[in-house]
Amino acid sequence: MPHGNASTLLADLGGTNVRFALAGPDATSPLVMDSIRRYRVKEFPSLADAARQYFADTGRSASQAVIAAAGRIAGGETVKVTNNPWAIVAHALQAELGMRAVHLVNDFAAQSMAVPLLAADSLLPVGALSAPKLDGTQPQTFVVMGPGTGLGVAGLLWRDQKWIVLESEGGHAGFAAHTTEDVEILHRLNARFGRVSNERMICGNGLVNLYLALADIAGQPAEEYTPEDITARAEDGSDPLCVRTVETLAGIFGSVAGDLVLSLGGWDGVYLTGGVLPFLLPWLHRGGFRERFEAKGRFRETMERVPTLAIVHPEPGLLGAAAIALSAAGQSLQLPH
Template sequence: MSQSNRAPTMLVDLGGTNVRFGVADPSLAKPLLNESIRRYRVADYDSLVSTAKHYLEETGLEVRRAIVAAAGRIDDGETVKVTNNPWAISAKQTAAALNLDYVHLVNDFAAQSMAVTLLQSEDLVTVGTLPPPLIGAEDEQTFAIVGPGTGLGVGGLLVRQGHCSVLQTEGGHAGFAAHSPEDIEILNYLNQKYGRVSNERLICGQGLVNLYDAICHIAGEKAECILPEDITARAKAGSDAMSVRTVETFAGIFGSIAGDLVLTLGAWGGVYLTGGLIPILLPWLTKGSFRERFEAKGRFRDIMEKVPTQAIMNPEPGLLGAAALAVMESGGSLLKPR
């Protein structure tokens, strides 16, 4: 293994609104250096390179390589156009501009999926009654990772004979499958508004607004012009019945989608819920219809009842996952010994 692979690695978690930076030391048991973490607004900079230069100048840190987890599809491992973000990134050009040995581009949910290997018990809240699985407890395990934030991300973590790999998907754009009479009414309303209705139309920040509009329409009430944070705040306060119904419906539909992912990926090892909305909506996920609809898979109910669901509460899962990738690229092990 080259000295470069053992050197500190700059980590970048790049979304539509914010970009987070950190540094990993792959030789440490907890490789993400918490004191290195910084967050910047994308709108305040003209490129990833200019933001990275500011970060390195501000912190005084020295790195030899970088792992960039970006919310977008990675083309040939070399370029990415970030969803909901004006930046287009080339791995080679970024490495040259920052004088790095190399830059590794990955999808943001590849990083989110790898984060599972470094999570501690305090990073997780159980949704349901099943305890969190032990990663690496069996020779073959498959996990699903799904997360609502600005959009809906979907990934998979595969454990095979002591090695980890990830599935990079665009599963959030799969078509929404209605499972109840109310679901059908919601689907019909959004279909008239958007045409094709994907899961992301409902399960993300803007999805809360879409659900609120649909639920008001079904109830024969006029929907207000409202933000996602208004809906969750009103629901928490119990001050608006339509907002309460919206977050309850969100939790149920999210449960159906998460359960469908288990069937699609064979993710019998468990499902990890991540994304910016999870801490906010956790009360409705743990006490609402999430698990009931997660398990309601007909002939597969018995096995679905045995699949654990965990909410990730770590505030930096993207950087944590990039740190896990840095460990893996350095030749280190991510799995706990059995």
């Protein structure tokens, strides 16, 4: 665990990019914003090499680290990052970088711990409900989820005067079809992949999976599009099938978010995040996301009262890692809103 006021390196490690920064002592905003740098994973053989490049580029140093990684942390010590070639062992990384402590956490544990530090201007309601008040006077339970290279899922609980993160791999839970079109999509993805998880659709590459399935359903020839091709053609309206693909993803995203509320008891709200979210936001506002989020049969009235908030802070993963470093050093988080 990080110690005292020693300088702490922060890393937010996904399948495509790794972002580094340093933690500061400010309990309201512990992330040092001008220390942030981003590197492409494929350009470095290991996390240690990328960290050395960060120190060389910035002229900074650190004696300990909090690493938020997109994968399951085994025994608090090792992680094989999902959709990423790096395997990380905390004590080995500590030795390579000459640090006195390296702490591994799941990336959505970090995303979740950012929530108590988010100011009002870092949240954007999706739907008519505003952000819930985090005042610490009663137990609260939230879902934190979102698409990037994969689909991250966590629970955030306020209990006994402290924040608790329920780490999960909920993105790999099996996809539940809710509409006739969902069933047709599921048939096609099942033929390709066997078991079909939510992550097969709700992530960057999920756009391609959905596009190919929808093209087959429509009896249209499919182009060899990348996720970027699909989003660009959806944004400019030049390809109706690309538009339909993004609309479909937004709707399925809503269904899965609603299912997670039911599964985790996240009645106080859902925080949406992830690298694909900025592009998806306009499509989430168009109705399909909330309609399918609320369409939970006998629980519709309850779901209509659950807010969904998009996190628009530029670096919530690093902010949450900084919050974890602060908490580990024995300091209390200060709520800004």
